[in-house]
Amino acid sequence: MSDFKKRTYEVIEVSSIGDASSRAYDVLMTTTVIVGMIPLTLKADNKYTFWIEILTTIIFLIDYIARIYTADYKMGYKSVKAYIAYLFTPLAIFDFLSLVPAIYLFTPVSSTIGLFRLFRIFRVLKLVRYSKTMVVIANVLRKVKKQLMAVLILITLYIFVSAMLIFQLEPDLFTNFFDALYWATISITTIGYGDISPTTSVGRFITMISALVGVAVIALPTGIITAAYMAEISRKKSKYEL
Amino acid sequence: MATKKNPNKDVYISDVGVYHSNKSKQTFVFVLLCRILSIVMAILGLAAFVSGNF
Numbered sequence: 089m090s091d092f093k094k095r096t097y098e099v100i101e102v103s104s105i106g107d108a109s110s111r112a113y114d115v116l117m118t119t120t121v122i123v124g125m126i127p128l129t130l131k132a133d134n135k136y137t138f139w140i141e142i143l144t145t146i147i148f149l150i151d152y153i154a155r156i157y158t159a160d161y162k163m164g165y166k167s168v169k170a171y172i173a174y175l176f177t178p179l180a181i182f183d184f185l186s187l188v189p190a191i192y193l194f195t196p197v198s199s200t201i202g203l204f205r206l207f208r209i210f211r212v213l214k215l216v217r218y219s220k221t222m223v224v225i226a227n228v229l230r231k232v233k234k235q236l237m238a239v240l241i242l243i244t245l246y247i248f249v250s251a252m253l254i255f256q257l258e259p260d261l262f263t264n265f266f267d268a269l270y271w272a273t274i275s276i277t278t279i280g281y282g283d284i285s286p287t288t289s290v291g292r293f294i295t296m297i298s299a300l301v302g303v304a305v306i307a308l309p310t311g312i313i314t315a316a317y318m319a320e321i322s323r324k325k326s327k328y329e330l
Numbered sequence: 331m332a333t334k335k336n337p338n339k340d341v342y343i344s345d346v347g348v349y350h351s352n353k354s355k356q357t358f359v360f361v362l363l364c365r366i367l368s369i370v371m372a373i374l375g376l377a378a379f380v381s382g383n384f
Contacts, residue, residue: 099360108357108361109357109360109361109364112360112361112364112365112368113364115364115365115368116364116365116367116368116371119368119371119372120367120368120371122375123371123372123374123375126375126378126379127378129379129382129383130378130379130382130383131382132382134378134381134382136374136375136377136378136381136382137378137382139374140371140374140375140378143367143370143371143374144371147367
């Protein structure tokens with residue numbers, strides 16, 4: 089039984105060179121993830137999407153059960169705690185969430201159940217396992233998460249302050265505070281749809297400041313991620329050269 | 331000199347006797363099943379996309 093469990097773990101994890109079963113499984117999972125996203129590109133379901141949903145659910149369910157079964161190998165220690173701890177790892181949560189869209193196959197369709205179909209988007213996160221590039225990007229983001237959080241808090245604070253200012257200065261322009269937040273976000277990111285635009289001089293002045301500050305603030309995450317990505321590539325390069 | 335043909339990887343010879351393993355057959359069946367499913371999924375996906383968008 090231990091040999092079977094070990095072999096199952098080797099197959100479902102990313103394939104090593106020469107392991108045909110694992111490679112075939114990786115290809116099947118990657119294909120299933122990509123095909124599972126296709127219903128999101130359609131306005132309405134058709135007979136093919138019904139069968140796509142059935143097959144993807146079955147495949148993902150088998151994968152999820154196999155991963156729980158081999159959780160002790162994944163976590164590196166043999167105990168009941170390993171199985172429980174695995175269930176709360178990010179990838180296991182994404183695996184569970186990617187099964188949620190199947191709920192609409194068993195219940196009458198309503199607007200609430202329809203929302204669960206959006207959970208299909210979590211399936212794309214399963215590709216992180218099977219793509220070396222995505223593993224590198226995930227490692228980079230993990231290393232700079234504190235700096236990114238700090239910048240995100242700064243941006244959020246600025247959006248709120250801008251929204252509060254313009255909401256007080258031009259109350260007729262907005263139905264509610266959410267509209268002001270929407271305006272502030274579109275201005276600071278320099279998208280500027282133009283659906284909400286200030287009419288007073290003070291309002292326009294706030295918009296100008298928002299746009300100028302936005303150029304600097306929005307570029308910060310890009311710089312942080314680029315620097316970390318270059319450092320990661322250099323690290324990998326020097327590791328191979330040694 | 332006699333050339334050796336590819337040895338049968340599924341035959342294990344021990345002091346107790348000869349043991350025949352099914353590992354190669356199991357791997358072949360598993361890989362075939364995965365490939366068939368991958369092709370079926372790809373065809374279904376293409377059919378769904380084309381019939382839904384065109």
